[in-house]
Amino acid sequence: MAVHHRFAVDASMELAEFMEYADAKTDMRDLDSLLALGEQLSMLGNNRRFLSKFLEDFIQANWNLDSLTATISQSVMLRSGRDFYLRANFWLPEAEMTESEALLFAYHQAHDHNFDLLSYAYSGSGYTTDLYEYDYSSVAGYVGERVSLVPRGNHRHACADTLLYRCNRDIHFQRPPETPSITLNVIPTANQYGLQDQYFFEIEKGDSESGVLSRYAESNIESRRFLFNVAKYVRSERLVRVMCDVIAAYPCRRTRYEALRALRECDAGAHDTMVHQLRDDPSPIIQQYVHSVLSGVPASA
Numbered sequence: 555m556a557v558h559h560r561f562a563v564d565a566s567m568e569l570a571e572f573m574e575y576a577d578a579k580t581d582m583r584d585l586d587s588l589l590a591l592g593e594q595l596s597m598l599g600n601n602r603r604f605l606s607k608f609l610e611d612f613i614q615a616n617w618n619l620d621s622l623t624a625t626i627s628q629s630v631m632l633r634s635g636r637d638f639y640l641r642a643n644f645w646l647p648e649a650e651m652t653e654s655e656a657l658l659f660a661y662h663q664a665h666d667h668n669f670d671l672l673s674y675a676y677s678g679s680g681y682t683t684d685l686y687e688y689d690y691s692s693v694a695g696y697v698g699e700r701v702s703l704v705p706r707g708n709h710r711h712a713c714a715d716t717l718l719y720r721c722n723r724d725i726h727f728q729r730p731p732e733t734p735s736i737t738l739n740v741i742p743t744a745n746q747y748g749l750q751d752q753y754f755f756e757i758e759k760g761d762s763e764s765g766v767l768s769r770y771a772e773s774n775i776e777s778r779r780f781l782f783n784v785a786k787y788v789r790s791e792r793l794v795r796v797m798c799d800v801i802a803a804y805p806c807r808r809t810r811y812e813a814l815r816a817l818r819e820c821d822a823g824a825h826d827t828m829v830h831q832l833r834d835d836p837s838p839i840i841q842q843y844v845h846s847v848l849s850g851v852p853a854s855a
Contacts, residue, residue, distance in 0.1 A: 556685050556726065557589055557718040558709060567597035569604050569633060569640075577636045582742035585720065588672055592716040595674045595738060599714065605642060605676065605736070608632060628658045637744070643673075643737045645681050648730040660754075664727040664765060666690075668752040668773065669745050671719040673711065678735025680711040683726040686762070690722035694838035695751055695808055697767055703755075705762040711737065722750055725765075727757065748774025749806040770808075778809050782816035794821045801828050807837040814843060 567575075575594050581587040598604065612630065632640045651659065664686070685706040693701055703725065711717055719726065721744075752773055755765035770776060785793045797820065800813045814832075818825040832844050 556706065556709075556720065556724040559589065559592055559716045559718075560714060561593045561596040561716060563593055563596050563600065565597050566600035567594060568601065569598065569608065572598045573633050573635055573640070576638065576640075576740070580638075582637045582670075583744055585670065585718065588670060588740070588742065589716075589718050591740060592672060592674065592718070595672060595740060596714065596716065599674050599676050599738060605632075605738075608642075628655070632738075638740055638742045641739050641741065642676070643739055645678065645731050645735040645737065647732060647734065650734070651730075659728075659730070661728050661730050664725055664755040664757050665771065666722055666725045666753055667719055668722055668748070668750040668771075670721045670742050671717075672740040673717045673719065674738040675711045675713050675715045675717075676736040676738050677713060679732040680713060680715070680735050681728050681731045682708060682710045683728045684708050686725040686727075686757075686765075687723060688725055690750075693753075693767070694842050695753075695767070695811070696839055696842055697769060699767045701755065701765050701767055703757070703763055703765050711735075721745065722752075725755060748778075749809075751775055751806075751808050775806060775808050775812070779812040779816075782813050785816060786819040789820050794824050798824060798828060801832075807839055810837065811839045811843060814840070 572594055576591055580591045609630070628645075629641050629643050632642055634640075645659065646655065648656075648661065661681075664684075666688070685708070687704040687706055688701055693699065706724075709717070752771035753767050754769045754771065756768045757765040782797065785797065794817070797813045797817050801810050801817065804810050804813070814825070814828060817828065829844050829847050832840055833848075835841060835844065
């Protein structure tokens with residue numbers, strides 16, 4: 555389950571010191587090493603001035619530049635390391651959010667993350683969250699799929715706490731904090747090219763042991779899906795070859811699935827040929843699609 559820990563440290567650390575330590579001492583692909591970094595993240599959290607100073611400098615330098623468009627109300631990038639980045643997340647009470655901000659905060663929406671995430675509660679009352687665990691490898695990945703969950707209780711991410719959310723294993727259902735709150739998040743970049751999906755789930759009241767995959771998060775996979783959908787307006791032999799190559803061998807299972815679905819509109823003959831070639835494909839989402847086409851049953855979205 556998501557790992558909760560509180561490091562008993564009194565020392566403080568500067569932002570540059572933290573980044574140097576994390577780059578030199580932490581294996582971002584190893585969960586134990588990432589969790590151990592929580593001690594230094596707590597030291598950075600003990601520094602009650604660094605974030606204010608960063609934001610003062612950032613706002614003064616960027617308020618009228620195009621680069622500011624990369625900043626959203628929920629999150630500000632603090633610094634990038636060799637194979638991770640550090641950001642500050644801002645969590646608003648429900649009454650203080652605009653409609654568009656409500657979507658960004660993903661409150662009341664059960665979801666996983668397609669990256670490991672080490673989170674330190676820096677200030678405020680902290681959000682509360684219901685925690686679940688699931689087996690990503692057992693999920694085909696299509697919308698409407700019922701997924702087995704293991705409930706892991708409820709947690710308030712209170713000031714000075716550290717939480718480690720594991721990539722595509724931990725699901726959480728967040729509720730807004732009572733007061734504006736800030737977390738410091740260390741995020742490894744192992745999945746920066748988006749080969750693994752991030753899911754949202756509908757969990758019915760009274761049923762904590764299963765959920766329905768309801769939608770996908772915005773990601774590189776969704777961007778590739780948009781590109782494939784644009785391809786149907788071109789319908790060239792060259793694009794069909796590219797899409798067939800993606801379907802046959804790309805390492806992301808849903809990218810292959812989205813390309814196969816789009817190919818149906820680009821070139822029905824090439825689509826049908828690929829469907830027959832993929833009868834024994836090991837990917838569950840490809841199997842589900844191929845079976846639906848061959849049996850004449852509409853495929854899930």
